[in-house]
Amino acid sequence: MSILSEVLSNVKKRDPYEPEFHQAVEEVFESLEPVAKMHPEWVEAGVFQRIVEPERQIFFRVPWIDDNGKVQVNRGMRVQFNSAIGPYKGGLRFHPSVYPGIIKFLGFEQIFKNSLTGLPMGGGKGGSDFDPKGKSDREVMRFCQSFMLELSRHIGADTDVPAGDIGVGKREIGYMFGMYKKIKNEFTGVLTGKGLNYGGSLVRTQATGYGVCYFMEEALNNIKNKSFNDSIVVVSGSGNVAIYAAEKASQLGGKVVAMSDSKGYIYDSQGINLETMKKIKEVGRKRINEYLKYHPEAVYTEGSSNIWSVKCDIALPCATQNELDENAAKTLIENGCFAVGEGANMPCTPEAVHLFIKKNLVFAPGKASNAGGVATSGLEMSQNSMRYSWTFEEVDSKLKEIMKDIFKNTHETAKKYGFENNLVAGANIAGFVKVASAMYDQGIAY
Incomplete structure (x- = not known):
């Protein structure tokens, strides 16, 4: 059994009820056999075993009161998967289907997607089984405020910067940012996807x-x-x-x-x-x-x-x-x-x-082709840090160049490792190599 087969087998044994996570790991690992052979030092340092295990998983209850005065309780979670190349970065999903396996699959994918952008961002993901559909604005606000009351302990502009995902748009980000600011008494770029009137970036929606x-x-x-x-x-x-x-x-x-x-x-x-x-x-x-x-x-x-x-x-x-x-x-x-x-x-x-x-x-593959969202989130983080904003044309131009660079890196990497025109293999390898080399340089304790 190869080292990658052994790691995948252990993932399935350790988390047997998370098929989406298994699928994500298997999809990446089926491209990495040549990488393992080329870098025996990464095998020796346990990089492959470490990269499939989140650095931190946070689960919490989210109580809130609906418009009828009834107490409702949902589950909240944040998986901080890998910070080898930067602070955790990844969206929050509010949808009834959310459970740890979904969040781990999304967080694992996010590691490599963020790596491909060329920006200094690690991988993370979070969310809740709360469903915003059919809820009033006040109900959504009360839920978001309760959710952030706990999440605020674990995030920060240089630690973990969530964004939106399914069920989390400008409205939800606004409610959460307002609560974070109230709790922490600080105005930082802790969330992306914000409104343009309080630190958001043009082009982020698109x-x-x-x-x-x-x-x-x-x-x-x-x-x-x-x-x-x-x-x-x-x-x-x-x-x-x-x-x-x-x-x-x-x-x-x-x-x-x-x-x-x-x-x-x-x-x-x-x-x-x-x-x-x-x-x-x-x-x-x-x-x-x-x-x-x-x-x-x-x-x-x-x-x-x-x-x-x-x-x-x-x-x-x-x-x-x-x-x-x-x-x-x-x-x-x-x-x-x-x-x-x-x-x-x-x-x-x-x-x-x-x-x-x-x-x-x-x-x-999505980790390459849909990286534009998190790339522009990274550009929003940069603008927040500089206390500055770029025009729509400037951000759009930067986004276009990032996506062209992702294709070039993916395409050339695929050819280098013998997978010409296979963008799945190219994206998996290119995203992995950058993160793996950073993990190796930072030592086993990481």
Whole structure:
């Protein structure tokens, strides 16, 4: 048994009920055998064993009072996974599906994603099984204040800097930042994704979606001599990532014909009207079938997973983990799809990923292609530290260059280790090597 197989086996024995975490570790480790052979000193120093074990896991209860005066209790958590190259950095997710396995998978992915940006950020993730949907603003505020009452003990601008994720947008970040400031009596860049009127960064809302397209445009140009121009695009999801991936894809010349939410998807052969989608999702927070009220010629279909039956050239899964399985991958390939870029975290199952690579599609793994969000969070941290702000154009330009550099690093690393055009292997190795070398330099005690 190789050292990597042994580590993976121990992960599954130690945490047997965390399949998402197992999947994330396995996906990274299947690329790292050449690295282990090239760096026996890392094997000797236990780097591979240490990198799969979080430095710290914090779990706490979050009591709050609903609008009826009834006490509710949720679970809060923060996994501070790795700080070898910088303070922990990663989002907070508020969703009923949140449990330790989800947070650990996200935190593990975050280590390598942050490494790829080239910015000094470690990996972490957190959240709660609280569901903001259907809650009043006051209920969300009371929950966020209670959540931060405990979380504030464990975070700081130079220790751990959370951001948003599913269920955590500008409203939730605002409530949490206000509570942190009250508790600590200090105004620091402890959270990113803040409002522009109190330290937020321009482009942060658009960053992940824009970044996916910047990465994909580089990959398409370099690997297939293609681009978004005149391509048919399908984007799953309808949150920030999906909306702004669709916006940038359209700006680059693509036509986005389908988007989804958790209940179903909209197909519009004329191209999705993004102003309508923003009105429905960002302003009204309504279901995607509301699109038909404005565009009755469009078609709504129940069941969001069926979106991958829509014929397209480029697919951008931007909803949630494991949303695109092997059958969906086969359908995309049969319909002529030549590129898939992950906007969400691990939205494609391992079977789908292997099929995309086998069939020579341009496949961009989330740890590389959706790193634009955390990259811009890193730029927000820099602006906060300087007490300064850049223009939209300045931040967007920096984001574009970061995503181009991530592609270049990923592509060149894949070739160096014998995985030419395999961006999964390239991203895993490039992200790992930087962190592993830092861990080795800092000694076993780390």
